[in-house]
Amino acid sequence: MGIDLVLDPAFLQSVPRFLTPILLAALGGAICERAGVFNIALEGFILVGAFCAVLGSYFMGSEWWGAVAAMAGGVGMGLLFAEFSLRRKGDAIVVSIALNLFAAGLTVYLLRTIFGVSGAFRDSGIKGFSGIDIPLLRDIPVLGPLLNGQSILFYFAVFAALALQLFFARHRLGLRLRAAGENPAGLSAGGVDPQRVQLWALVLCGALCGLAGAQLSIANVNLFVENMSAGRGWIAVVAVLLTRGRPLYVLFIAVLFGFVDSLSFRIQGFGLPQQFTDVMPYLATLIALIVLSAWHKSKTA
């Protein structure tokens, strides 16, 4: 065990698979956070994305359509959030809780009505993303197995983290988005409606969470299972909370969580009861939250 385990190519290969959904969803959450939308419905957004990915991929016969459908589903959830939270002035937490339940119900309902199955839908008609082989990267030790041969969604997620960092720091729209969160009155004085900016934040967040779902259902595997998001949305919420929506930190946290996630997956082979390994990502999240909160508290006290 020990270092061999961590440097094992199979293990390295699995880290990005686990971190991608969390990273994409957390970036979506980060956009909302910076725009001043308290969105804790990421879990539901991801779930709808995962379902729509399978829907699109199965009926259109291509994983790309799957990704498009996943984004559309996620955006749909974002629009619902906007309708009920921004326009109808619902409390963001209440709307989030309702949307999470809505997603859980709707995906199972459609699973049963459209595909006529309950529990899980697997079919050879579901096309999934396969790994991309990058010739030069392949031969680098450690980094090669870690970064090579992943789905396009992984590379996109890392790119999105870097792009968002620049977007928030430099771009006019990024600054506007931050202003919607930090100083909405100032923004509307400048002639921009903060709610409009928040609407766009929710749309972007929905698209990213949709892709997070696509990574789960048509990249990591080729099937949809009830409640497939399984708490990842909440882990993403914690990642947003810990980083206050700063994309590079989000990337770092996502790598950390992805690492723990795949480690827990990996040590399932060592005879530990499955529950011990299953709970590891949540415990890791909780511990990270406790440590960072305590650190933050001691700094500000």
Next chain:
Amino acid sequence: MDIDFRNQLLPCVSVFAWIFGILLVLMFVANAHFGEAISGFLNGAFGGRNLAYLLTTLSRATLIVGMALAVMISFRAGLFNIGGEGQLVIGGLAAALVGVYMPGPGWLVMATGIVAAMAAGGLWAVLAGVMQLYVGVPLLIGSLLLNYPARYLGSYLVGHPFRDVASGLPQTHLVPNEAWLPLFSGTRLDMGILFIALMSVLAVIYCNSTVPGYRARMNGLAPEFARASGLPVKRIVLQSLLMSGAIAGLVGALAVFGLHHRFTDGMLVQPLYAWTGIIAVLLVGMVPWAVPISGFFFAAIQTGAAGMERTADVPKEIGLIMQAVIILFVAGRISGVSLAGKSGENDNGH
């Protein structure tokens, strides 16, 4: 009158129209016969031979109202404890272990089981409070994340050390017959509902007529004012959470001694009792006397949806969707929801 119509009646009508429209679309998707579905719903929620389904609704309402009361106690104190599920599971687990392994007369086993469940659930909730007060972890997230260790702990305990291997399922042995909650004669409804009825009355009294209940509400509506007036904020937080978790634990015990007579993995998680309790409280804006009504309402939606599935082949998840839709539409109208500490800004005790 004209203005009244436009500002109050019209929004109401439009909300009902929306909800009804969504219901129709869902039924259309499922290719259901509308009349059959409606009669299936009514029968599933309120009918059945000898009103058997109505009793099922009452039994489910017992657990949902219990969870709603638990949640209400903390929400009113401004504590967004959404970890009811974990507290429920831990309580149910404690009850089942006492029920199965404690020797002695049945009534004593049950009483001990209920006390153990309330203590366990209460402490699980307090844990989230301690994390907020002394470490700065927002309660909303802390309480939620504690659901997962509780869930997996339960799953492990009944899957390995305390498993009834012969049953073939991840579950404990049966609690001995003598320790079961008695049934109302001639029915299959257990007396757990009496506990929850009593708890509802106590909750109304606590919220409306006692000093601690008033102080907790003050902390919920105006945390700054509560602190400035010198209220023992930390104690209010921990006390409220202890009560909230204890009620959730009680619900777990009632599910074990009344309904299932053992702890089966997932039995308290899958039916979403905790989440339904949360939305039942939100629906009525945390008004104590209305909570049992709204809990019953949601229980009826769930059993009615099951009835629809039986008669009209509409997946019962339509119930879950409609519950969520209702909450979405009332979200903007929920008044008195002061959710202090929701995003970690209210750091009690700094």
